[in-house]
Amino acid sequence: MGKPTRWATDTGPEHSRWYIDRFRRMAAEGIDLSGEARLLDAMLVPGSRVLDAGCGPGRVGAVLHARGHRVVGVDADAELIEAARADHPGPVWLVGDLADLDLAAAGEPDPFDAVVVAGNVMTFVAPGTERDVLSRLFAHLRPDGFAVIGFGTERGYPLPEFDADLTAAGFRLEHRFATWDLRPWLPGTDFAVSVLRRPAGAVGGDPAPR
Template identity: 35%
Template sequence: MTEPDFLQTTRASYDTVADDYAEHARDMLATRPLDRGMLDAFAESVLADGGGPVVDIGCGPGQVAAHLAGRGLSVSGIDLSPQMIAAARRDYPGLRFEVGSMTDLDLPDGGLAGALAWYSTIHLPTELLPGVFAEFHRVLAPGGRLLLGFQVGDEPRHRTEAYGKALSLVFHRRRPERVAELLAEAGLALQAQLVREAHDDGVEKTPQAFLLAVKGGKP
């Protein structure tokens, strides 16, 4: 099967800036207490349910997976970019990271206590979200938790440069209520959501959304 163009360009772009991004992102959570709060709520929910394997899907250079490991989760990461995975393995050698795609997860049915997609669905065309959310549902155990992070908005942004290097990345900004609807259609019930304003460091341009959902049953 021919790989979609957006996957090729996304992989190539992140390969190009992997080391720069790893350096930039390493301490980002330290200045974002609300983001940490959602990650910690996700971790506590998984542990309260008995724990189990968690996968950071689109883990980048691994800093969020490392944060979750520090909160007691058994976490690993996958990412489309081999260079991002190389950076994650270098910086967090105690965790397992593998190359993979959320559009075709190499994971067994119902094997995860939790899944994280932290600013990784943002590069997916909207028409692919139902299929990807169905994949998330497939790999989660009943009662498993999913946490999403993404930018809020209505129009995509195309970025052609970062860290002084040429790339091509489309950032799909979305409305939380629409994402929640798509999650529900995939059998993932919304448990909590947080929308915060853009951070004042000049990097963020729009509000940021975080949705915590659960597979089946009551939240």
């Protein structure tokens, strides 16, 4: 892996365990944790191949798997991946850094129909690697595949920077919403859910990092 992520440097040593326990507790209480997955499922054909990037303990990928999709989840935090494997068998859960992601080397060479990046993942990657992360996600998508990325825009990654980075990575911005249930995005909104497309005729996108 490359530089430490903000998840590792900006949180305490017990943060991952707290995060795992928090979502286990919420699930036990019957709280709806499936909003992001419902949106992706509505956009996909049955049996699609989906990359859950920054999957954490697996709540999004698990729902997509249950709905019949083929899911690979990746997170830099080994403790979160261990929890995903324990709580949600079925998907492939892998430890990996999104900034130098190479799933072919991990035994997953096939491109993905879609990528989901939920849970403020883009604000937790290592500083200065945001464009690299987007480029690696682009590289793992099939032509005309799409990514849906949501994060708080006041958490250190301003939306104009994100838009410049997604364009540099090769993506085309298709839609933007204020929430995962598709409420309209307006200037000044502090959260953004962006739908990005890898154009069908786009060149590049080497699945292995250079």
